[in-house]
Amino acid sequence: MKNFIKSFRITIVFCIFFSVFYILVLWLFAQVAAPNGGNAEIIELDGKIVGAANVGQTFTRDIYFWGRPSCAGDGYDASSSSGSNKGPTNQEYLDEVKARVDTFLVHHPYLKRSEVPAEMVTASGSGLDPNITPECAYVQAKRVAEARKMSEEKVLSIVEEAVEKPFLGLFGTEKVNVLKLNVALEKAANNK
Numbered sequence: 041m042k043n044f045i046k047s048f049r050i051t052i053v054f055c056i057f058f059s060v061f062y063i064l065v066l067w068l069f070a071q072v073a074a075p076n077g078g079n080a081e082i083i084e085l086d087g088k089i090v091g092a093a094n095v096g097q098t099f100t101r102d103i104y105f106w107g108r109p110s111c112a113g114d115g116y117d118a119s120s121s122s123g124s125n126k127g128p129t130n131q132e133y134l135d136e137v138k139a140r141v142d143t144f145l146v147h148h149p150y151l152k153r154s155e156v157p158a159e160m161v162t163a164s165g166s167g168l169d170p171n172i173t174p175e176c177a178y179v180q181a182k183r184v185a186e187a188r189k190m191s192e193e194k195v196l197s198i199v200e201e202a203v204e205k206p207f208l209g210l211f212g213t214e215k216v217n218v219l220k221l222n223v224a225l226e227k228a229a230n231n232k
């Protein structure tokens with residue numbers, strides 16, 4: 041019985057430690073080391089909040105760049121963050137990807153099926169990914185330029201400015217935050 045009481049006390053101490061102090065240490069670390077002190081980066085346009093830069097959003101109009109599809113709830117639902125968990129041989133998944141490719145090609149008739157980036161028709165593991173690769177942005181530039189009646193060169197220059205390089209040139213990959221890119225497009229259109 042003596043060992044049981046000792047074990048129970050140790051368990052309680054570890055539960056308190058890992059549920060309070062460990063989280064406190066992570067929070068303090070985020071305040072110092074993470075961007076924005078560990079808080080969401082809020083994006084504004086014309087004085088109005090349009091979203092958080094670290095959670096994707098659904099863009100479907102041709103005047104905007106599109107992000108990756110989301111399987112989180114009804115789409116980019118942070119309370120339902122997850123992928124579909126369907127394997128690459130699941131027929132339902134294959135049909136879903138085929139439908140996404142077909143939709144993408146309707147809006148990008150200048151592309152061949154083999155040129156559609158896989159990233160644009162498959163969801164990320166979290167379903168909340170706010171970023172795409174620069175290549176995915178370049179593929180969409182012609183559609184966006186035509187829809188906005190802008191030159192493709194101007195749209196591509198906005199994409200180039202939006203490309204975020206790897207941390208210290210080593211860690212991570214080049215990426216484009218879709219919300220920030222679309223806000224930059226809106227600002228460029230307003231400054232015509």
